[in-house]
Amino acid sequence: MKKLISLFTFLIVVAQINAQLPRVIILATGGTIAGAGAASDRAGYTAGKIPIDDLIGAIPTVKKIATITGEQVASVGSQDMTIDVWKKLAVRANEIFKNNEADAIVVTHGTDTQEETAYFLDLLIASEKAVVLTGSMRPATAISADGPKNLYDAITVAIDPKSKGRGVLVSFNEGIFDAREVMKLSTTKTNAFGSPNTGPIGQAYDGRVEYYASSVREVNVNTPFVVKADSKLPRVDIVYMYADAPADQIDLLISKKVDGIVIAGVGNGNFNKAYMDAVKRAVAAGIIVCRASRAPSGRVVLHDEINDEELGTIVSDDLTPQKARILLMLGLTKTKDKKQLQGYFFKY
Numbered sequence: 001m002k003k004l005i006s007l008f009t010f011l012i013v014v015a016q017i018n019a020q021l022p023r024v025i026i027l028a029t030g031g032t033i034a035g036a037g038a039a040s041d042r043a044g045y046t047a048g049k050i051p052i053d054d055l056i057g058a059i060p061t062v063k064k065i066a067t068i069t070g071e072q073v074a075s076v077g078s079q080d081m082t083i084d085v086w087k088k089l090a091v092r093a094n095e096i097f098k099n100n101e102a103d104a105i106v107v108t109h110g111t112d113t114q115e116e117t118a119y120f121l122d123l124l125i126a127s128e129k130a131v132v133l134t135g136s137m138r139p140a141t142a143i144s145a146d147g148p149k150n151l152y153d154a155i156t157v158a159i160d161p162k163s164k165g166r167g168v169l170v171s172f173n174e175g176i177f178d179a180r181e182v183m184k185l186s187t188t189k190t191n192a193f194g195s196p197n198t199g200p201i202g203q204a205y206d207g208r209v210e211y212y213a214s215s216v217r218e219v220n221v222n223t224p225f226v227v228k229a230d231s232k233l234p235r236v237d238i239v240y241m242y243a244d245a246p247a248d249q250i251d252l253l254i255s256k257k258v259d260g261i262v263i264a265g266v267g268n269g270n271f272n273k274a275y276m277d278a279v280k281r282a283v284a285a286g287i288i289v290c291r292a293s294r295a296p297s298g299r300v301v302l303h304d305e306i307n308d309e310e311l312g313t314i315v316s317d318d319l320t321p322q323k324a325r326i327l328l329m330l331g332l333t334k335t336k337d338k339k340q341l342q343g344y345f346f347k348y
């Protein structure tokens with residue numbers, strides 16, 4: 001009887017400790033972190049093969065620091081990421097926080113478009129609670145797979161009280177990056193991510209999280225943007241500028257009646273005469289044209305080399321073309337007014 005009572009007391013204590021642990025929901029989308037290769041010494045693999053419960057199972061010590069639940073939202077390589085999956089993630093994340101189902105969210109994601117998903121969610125999750133994306137460069141079956149460490153670190157970042165109010169973060173290779181700034185900079189290296197304009201904002205190391213900078217562009221609870229599962233987002237495409245580029249792609253987009261075009265211009269958002277004429281046609285057709293740059297850092301300056309007022313264009317500020325597209329897509333759900341849209345680019 002005595003033994004039974006002490007076992008019972010022990011179980012209650014364990015249950016109490018668990019109840020006190022921060023609750024983290026992992027929303028899994030696939031990517032290399034869930035990839036399986038043919039052999040441990042081969043880099044080739046199929047993305048999104050390994051279910052989230054197995055990924056969590058690979059880091060058993062995480063049970064000591066958090067109560068983890070996994071949800072498989074998608075199983076794709078992130079080159080196949082879609083706006084539909086983005087919407088599912090945003091809707092589910094907002095629901096989780098609204099219903100107080102978790103204290104933080106981790107999203108596992110392929111690295112190719114991770115920065116886009118991070119910024120999309122950053123603009124849409126109306127909570128101070130932490131949302132952290134991570135992934136890996138090597139599949140789970142590879143020698144020195146980086147997925148388990150990245151996932152563990154992302155969880156430590158997510159549950160750290162200092163991560164609150166920082167918007168969506170990317171935790172990768174021990175660096176912590178702001179969603180707005182982060183960019184995949186290497187095609188194959190395990191230190192694939194960086195923030196060319198600002199650098200990482202913190203570090204996750206040995207189970208400890210430290211911050212050294214914070215963004216002044218956080219939206220959090222004040223986001224003006226709302227997306228529902230059935231929302232149809234405006235179509236915004238990106239056109240890349242290069243020496244002697246013909247403007248056929250812009251004309252094709254005009255004929256497709258897209259809502260917005262982001263030009264990945266050269267240097268300070270510049271383009272050649274052919275593009276200039278085509279941009280005028282696009283603006284005349286009521287399409288919002290945003291000048292961004294293919295250069296990996298720096299900002300595109302309004303009314304500088306190009307007079308945007310005269311041309312009828314707006315600028316991306318220091319957002320990359322792929323992130324400018326996201327902000328323009330969401331901005332266009334609110335307004336077609338260029339001044340207001342430009343305001344979003346200087347605010348978010």
Ligand code: ASP
Pocket residue numbers: 030031032033047076077078079109110111112113135136137138
């Ligand atoms: N192609 C993969 C993806 O983005 C690469 C990765 O995850 O590292 O899903």
